[in-house]
Amino acid sequence: AQTVTQSQPEMSVQEAETVTLSCTYDTSESDYYLFWYKQPPSRQMILVIRQEAYKQQNATENRFSVNFQKAAKSFSLKISDSQLGDAAMYFCAYRSGGGYGNKLVFGAGTILRVKS
C-alpha cells in the first residue's frame, strides 16, 4: 500500500518570504500522480498543484512550485512571496495512475502560518 508522509506538523513564514513544505511517499508503482491541496478554515479542499510522475519537469502554478525527486520519492511544495491568504492546512496526496477507482492517499498535513 502507498503511504504519504509530511514530517512538518506546522510551519511559519513571514509575509513576502518563501517557504518549503516537505512530502515523501512510498510506492512500488511507476505510474502515479502527486498533488498538493490547501484546506483553509472553511474546510474546502482546494487543489494547489499537481505533478504527473512521468514528467521530469517540475510543475509550477504562479507562486507555487514543486521539487519532484522521483528517485528519492520526494515532492516538496515551495510558496514564493507568501501572502496572508496562504495560511491554511496543506496536504500532500498520492494517486495511482491508470485504471479506475484510484483514491487519493493523503499525508497528515502541515499547518502553514503567515506572519505580517
Added chain:
Amino acid sequence: GAGVSQSPSNKVTEKGKDVELRCDPISGHTALYWYRQSLGQGLEFLIYFQGNSAPDKSGLPSDRFSAERTGGSVSTLTIQRTQQEDSAVYLCASSSRTGDQPQHFGDGTRLSIL
C-alpha cells in the same frame, strides 16, 4: 451547481442514532468519492462510485457505514448506531473521469456525536 454540494454543513446527534449525509456532485462527473477527516488528521478514503459499476467499499471502517448513489448523481452516506469515534468531517469529491483529472471537493459535513 458550480461545485460539489454537501448537506448538512453540520450535524450533531446522540450516540446510537442513525445519520445520513448527502453529496451532490458536479454535474456530469461520473466518479464520486467519500473521505473522512478526523480532528487534526489527514483524509482517509471511505468509498468510491464510478458510473454504474459496483462501488469500491474497501475504506468503510465497519458495517455500520454504507453508501449509495442514485441515478449516477446524488450520493448518501449512512452511519447506523453512531459512536463517538464517528465524529469527524466527512468530505465528498467528484471528478469527470479518472486518470489525470483532479478530484473536486465539497465543503464537508462536520458530524459531532454526543
